[in-house]
Amino acid sequence: MTTPVLEAVNVVKELGKGAGKVQALKGVNLALVKGELTLLMGPSGSGKTTLLSILGCILTPTSGIVRVEGEEVAGKNAEELAELRRKHIGFIFQSYNLFPTLSALENVRIALDVIGRKGYQAALRAEEVLREVGLGNRLKNYPSNLSGGEQQRVAVARAIAASPSVVLADEPTAALDSENGHAVMALLARIAKEQNRSVLAVTHDPRTLGYADRVVRIEDGLIVGEERRPQGLDAPEITDLTKRRKANA
Amino acid sequence: MILTLAFRNLFHDRIRLAVTLVGILFSIVLVAIQLGMYLGSSQMITSMIERSKSDLWITAFGAKSFEEGGILLTSRERHQALATPGVKAVVPLVVAFAEWRKPEGGSTRVVLVGTDAEDGALEPWSLVAGTWQDIKSPDAISADDTYFRELGINGIGDTAQIAMGRVKVKALTHRIRSFTQSPYVFTTLSRARSLLGADSDKATFYLVQLEPGANVEAVRHELRTRLEGAEVLTKDEFRDRSLRQWLFRTGAGLALIGGALLGILVGTVIVAQTLYSSTKDHLNEFATLRALGSSSGYIYKVILAQAGLSAVIGYILGILISLGILYISRNTPLPLVMTPGLAGALFGLTLFMSAVSAISAIIKVTRIDPAMVFNR
Ligand SMILES: Nc1ncnc2c1ncn2[C@@H]1O[C@H](COP(=O)(O)OP(=O)(O)OP(=O)(O)O)[C@@H](O)[C@H]1O
Ligand SMILES: [Mg+2]
Numbered sequence: 001m002t003t004p005v006l007e008a009v010n011v012v013k014e015l016g017k018g019a020g021k022v023q024a025l026k027g028v029n030l031a032l033v034k035g036e037l038t039l040l041m042g043p044s045g046s047g048k049t050t051l052l053s054i055l056g057c058i059l060t061p062t063s064g065i066v067r068v069e070g071e072e073v074a075g076k077n078a079e080e081l082a083e084l085r086r087k088h089i090g091f092i093f094q095s096y097n098l099f100p101t102l103s104a105l106e107n108v109r110i111a112l113d114v115i116g117r118k119g120y121q122a123a124l125r126a127e128e129v130l131r132e133v134g135l136g137n138r139l140k141n142y143p144s145n146l147s148g149g150e151q152q153r154v155a156v157a158r159a160i161a162a163s164p165s166v167v168l169a170d171e172p173t174a175a176l177d178s179e180n181g182h183a184v185m186a187l188l189a190r191i192a193k194e195q196n197r198s199v200l201a202v203t204h205d206p207r208t209l210g211y212a213d214r215v216v217r218i219e220d221g222l223i224v225g226e227e228r229r230p231q232g233l234d235a236p237e238i239t240d241l242t243k244r245r246k247a248n249a
Numbered sequence: 250m251i252l253t254l255a256f257r258n259l260f261h262d263r264i265r266l267a268v269t270l271v272g273i274l275f276s277i278v279l280v281a282i283q284l285g286m287y288l289g290s291s292q293m294i295t296s297m298i299e300r301s302k303s304d305l306w307i308t309a310f311g312a313k314s315f316e317e318g319g320i321l322l323t324s325r326e327r328h329q330a331l332a333t334p335g336v337k338a339v340v341p342l343v344v345a346f347a348e349w350r351k352p353e354g355g356s357t358r359v360v361l362v363g364t365d366a367e368d369g370a371l372e373p374w375s376l377v378a379g380t381w382q383d384i385k386s387p388d389a390i391s392a393d394d395t396y397f398r399e400l401g402i403n404g405i406g407d408t409a410q411i412a413m414g415r416v417k418v419k420a421l422t423h424r425i426r427s428f429t430q431s432p433y434v435f436t437t438l439s440r441a442r443s444l445l446g447a448d449s450d451k452a453t454f455y456l457v458q459l460e461p462g463a464n465v466e467a468v469r470h471e472l473r474t475r476l477e478g479a480e481v482l483t484k485d486e487f488r489d490r491s492l493r494q495w496l497f498r499t500g501a502g503l504a505l506i507g508g509a510l511l512g513i514l515v516g517t518v519i520v521a522q523t524l525y526s527s528t529k530d531h532l533n534e535f536a537t538l539r540a541l542g543s544s545s546g547y548i549y550k551v552i553l554a555q556a557g558l559s560a561v562i563g564y565i566l567g568i569l570i571s572l573g574i575l576y577i578s579r580n581t582p583l584p585l586v587m588t589p590g591l592a593g594a595l596f597g598l599t600l601f602m603s604a605v606s607a608i609s610a611i612i613k614v615t616r617i618d619p620a621m622v623f624n625r
Contacts, residue, residue, distance in 0.1 A: 053620050053623060082542050082543065082544055083544075084542075085541070085542035086543070087542070089542070094623075097534075097537045097622055099254070099257075099534050100261075106250070109250055110250045113250035114538060114542055114547060
């Protein structure tokens, strides 16, 4: 078995203070390996976003261990956590979080700029990843002139531009219609496999199931189940999509 | 990319940008006017001292300024000074406030400057009509063309009365202004004495010129021990003393500097306010940057770049407006002065102001929680 790129051992996370204190995670164990798209599914309030934040070194666990590429997160300060993020982790958000005043190309470039990659080489790299996600002809567009699906693909390009070993996505398809949702999930599956990267996507969208290598279920702060999905066997939504395309034509 | 983002953030909200720029511009113009008046006043106060060719000034004890020296020095001091080693020449000067009776009636105050140009220490400069020879002719004086109205004259040939005697305008100087608003009137040394009713060996100042190679400090020391009833000042000391007298004893300088400080304060507050609200509006983006792994330094740089860009744009506009006001003020009794030094200082001040303004915005982003990126 390959060594995990991202690993949570017995992670507990308490949120809030005093009477409002909640144990959002109650001892979670999870390991992510390269080349896989993992889906994290569960009801609202079950702790999905909290777990994603902890795996992404945005929050630190109250107790338990988190390792990124073998490096322990415990005891790191905010700047050191930021360094871990820029070295290893890419993020995709439900509402894209693009910079409205920057073009698609600039939105990707700034993610490279943040990690110290500047100048012409960075511009080339940004263009390359935008082509990879199929936006080679939208480089100069501003987010307001892109569809939701295109915006999310810019966000995917931004997340992978620095070639992180892990991409974490929080409900990447929730704001998208079915067609665009499928396109983004297909893209995530591809960047996991083709680029040998670990991708974890939080979702409660059953349409996304067909793209997963592995589905992890969380309820009330605990992992309650896990299944592996043989690739390409069932993706009924894809069939649906093809049907609809034909109907539209 | 930092500059790009700062630039876009800035121009994204045009109204806020306008407010920021007005704030910076307002403070630059205000500070430029106040300091311009300060510089203009300083130049007026010191122009006579600056124009004189002398290494040391002998004044009566306690002479407060160029205009208030009294006519107390005698030929005794002059001879003592001349006998001092290292002294080449000792040129007497008579300066005093005097009453000027206008030809058409009414009176005003002038500063009468009695000097012999031949002595080579002080002469009326920027003569635009008449010559020194004309001023030497009987009853002759020179007046300045900016003060015709105050003096009640129309130009060359007009007559008036100064203190004890009749005078005739035989020469005109151009824009030699007086901080005290009492116009400068030049005449010869002896005529000044007689107009003022002073003895023919009296003087207000002795301007000491040294032999080449003489040590200023040594000569000054020697002069001090020889001249008991007088003070011996370097040119710089006398200039500073005149400045202190007119700008600070009278409170005028404090008012100008106070106005400048107020301008800085108001500008800083306006810029701080707009920068803070801009940062608040872009907080989600800063949180996103943080989630993408940016260091906090990177985010500070974006905010500082925003502040710096506002500063540069505001400065350019502010200086242009200030230069316009400067141009308009050139014929007023108090023309504003702008020097490269002041322009540079204003730029430094603008940058400093913007940097201070950025503090509240930076404190705001320091408290940013990158976890907020998931919750919107
Ligand atoms: N800042 C906070 N302070 C206190 N409690 C919080 C805070 N953030 C989240 N919680 C609580 O922690 C639990 C887990 O929240 P989390 O956002 O991880 O759920 P989720 O699975 O992502 O839900 P959803 O599907 O609605 O996004 C919830 O009960 C939530 O109310
Ligand atoms: Mg959530």
